[in-house]
Amino acid sequence: MDFLDNIVLPQSAHHMELLRGLLSITLIILIPYLSVLTGSLIFSILYLKKKKTSNNNYNYRFAKELIDLSTFNKSVAFGFGVIPFISAIFAYAQLLDKTSSYLPYYVSVAFVFFLIALLFIYTYKYAFHLKDIFNFVSTEKIQSEADESTEEEFEKYSSAANRIFKKFAGWGLLFLLIADYKLISSIQLSLNPGLWEPNPGFWSVLFSIPALVNFFNFLIVSLALTSIIVLYVYFRPNSIYKRNNDEYLSFVKQFALKSSLLFSLFVPVVIVLNILVLPTVALTNAVFLISLIAIILVLITGNYLYIMMKEGHLKYVPAATYVFILVIALIIFKNEYAFESATKKHFVVLATNYEEYSQKLKAELGGKEKTVSGEEIYKTRCMACHRFETKLVGPPHLKVLPKYEGKEDKLIKFILNPVKVDPAYPSMPNQGLKPNEAKAVADYMLKVYEEKKKK
Numbered sequence: 001m002d003f004l005d006n007i008v009l010p011q012s013a014h015h016m017e018l019l020r021g022l023l024s025i026t027l028i029i030l031i032p033y034l035s036v037l038t039g040s041l042i043f044s045i046l047y048l049k050k051k052k053t054s055n056n057n058y059n060y061r062f063a064k065e066l067i068d069l070s071t072f073n074k075s076v077a078f079g080f081g082v083i084p085f086i087s088a089i090f091a092y093a094q095l096l097d098k099t100s101s102y103l104p105y106y107v108s109v110a111f112v113f114f115l116i117a118l119l120f121i122y123t124y125k126y127a128f129h130l131k132d133i134f135n136f137v138s139t140e141k142i143q144s145e146a147d148e149s150t151e152e153e154f155e156k157y158s159s160a161a162n163r164i165f166k167k168f169a170g171w172g173l174l175f176l177l178i179a180d181y182k183l184i185s186s187i188q189l190s191l192n193p194g195l196w197e198p199n200p201g202f203w204s205v206l207f208s209i210p211a212l213v214n215f216f217n218f219l220i221v222s223l224a225l226t227s228i229i230v231l232y233v234y235f236r237p238n239s240i241y242k243r244n245n246d247e248y249l250s251f252v253k254q255f256a257l258k259s260s261l262l263f264s265l266f267v268p269v270v271i272v273l274n275i276l277v278l279p280t281v282a283l284t285n286a287v288f289l290i291s292l293i294a295i296i297l298v299l300i301t302g303n304y305l306y307i308m309m310k311e312g313h314l315k316y317v318p319a320a321t322y323v324f325i326l327v328i329a330l331i332i333f334k335n336e337y338a339f340e341s342a343t344k345k346h347f348v349v350l351a352t353n354y355e356e357y358s359q360k361l362k363a364e365l366g367g368k369e370k371t372v373s374g375e376e377i378y379k380t381r382c383m384a385c386h387r388f389e390t391k392l393v394g395p396p397h398l399k400v401l402p403k404y405e406g407k408e409d410k411l412i413k414f415i416l417n418p419v420k421v422d423p424a425y426p427s428m429p430n431q432g433l434k435p436n437e438a439k440a441v442a443d444y445m446l447k448v449y450e451e452k453k454k455k
């Protein structure tokens with residue numbers, strides 16, 4: 001189990017921020033991709049199961065086009081799935097280093113299930129195309145006069161292909177849902193540091209209420225997003241799909257409008273449920289604000305869809321799509337904010353660890369004691385909790401520095417031995433700096449303060 005430990009290197013607070021940014025970007029790519037893959041597979045299977053209604057087998061054709069939607073070529077799976085998955089594992093392993101949390105391993109398990117699912121899904125997709133070839137050959141054959149034995153053999157292959165590809169869709173969906181579930185429950189776990197140590201058992205993570213609720217949320221969002229993407233792909237201005245015959249297009253339109261309206265109406269519920277299951281450490285004003293904006297945007301999307309349905313046109317397809325994609329981005333960003341506040345405390349541990357590590361490294365390299373740089377100490381130690389302009393764990397430094405103007409001694413004294421000052425904040429832990437280091441930081445802070453004051 002320690003292959004992940006080997007890739008982890010202690011990181012400075014600065015790098016940690018970068019990693020958290022990388023993780024956000026990764027999830028913003030990975031989660032919508034998984035949603036559309038899951039949604040289109042579910043719809044495709046449903047349409048495949050529907051009986052032929054008329055001579056025009058639209059159900060079958062739509063099932064095929066649906067799966068092509070999320071797998072239009074192989075690099076999609078690679079760029080939107082495989083690479084983001086690997087970077088997420090890496091980022092979580094770094095960010096949760098020094099906790100004994102198994103979270104990075106859970107994400108790795110999700111990744112393995114995802115890879116297996118991909119194999120099944122792509123086979124399902126190609127089986128469709130294979131079947132097309134069989135169909136093509138059989139219509140050709142009616143015209144030419146083939147002998148009986150080739151015909152029999154042909155039938156055999158054709159029905160074998162048929163059976164296989166239905167099975168593959170089912171297996172693909174099963175593995176994909178497990179991968180989704182593992183990933184979603186891991187993200188949920190990342191928001192709750194209280195659960196990192198001691199590790200909750202495998203089963204209690206698997207079946208925790210927040211994980212189940214969020215998985216349900218994920219499914220709703222997947223179905224809504226997929227339906228809206230179908231609308232966009234078929235009906236945006238100058239879509240190549242518009243060349244299809246009208247009867248088929250109105251078949252697709254009916255499905256896409258109805259199901260996007262239906263599922264997007266559930267999305268506000270999803271957002272509220274999502275807040276209800278967030279651990280209290282992760283609840284910040286930003287989280288509430290983002291959720292509120294997301295709800296308003298969903299209502300706008302719903303409104304567009306409703307108007308189009310009522311008035312029978314498709315003018316607002318691009319607008320509805322863009323607004324809804326913004327909603328998805330906000331939902332994911334909200335989780336990232338929540339993760340940020342959840343990990344604040346842990347970042348202090350990591351920053352301290354980095355400090356020890358780099359000192360050890362310097363000693364090992366036999367380097368001379370470097371002259372202490374106030375800026376460096378500030379960035380690696382203090383920035384875990386402070387910024388100059390904004391409030392983090394501690395107050396913004398520009399706010400507290402006026403009272404230390406011209407009283408550097410007092411500031412050094414506070415840094416060496418912090419005492420309780422403002423009841424609105426927790427106490428600042430002693431940073432264990434040496435006196436010369438404290439002086440260097442104090443110099444640096446007052447210098448920055450003077451510079452900012454001049455502006």
Ligand code: HEC
Nearest residue numbers: 348381382384385393394400420421422425426427428431
């Ligand atoms: C673990 C988080 C954390 C770290 C790391 C941290 N601080 Fe603080 N700091 C706080 C908190 C919380 C407060 C508010 C304390 C209070 O008001 O009682 C604070 C307050 C302060 C204040 C204001 C004191 C006052 O008089 O209002 C200064 C100055 C300060 N910190 C400097 C530093 C410096 C310099 C470093 C780096 C060497 C540092 N802090 C590292 C959490 C931290």
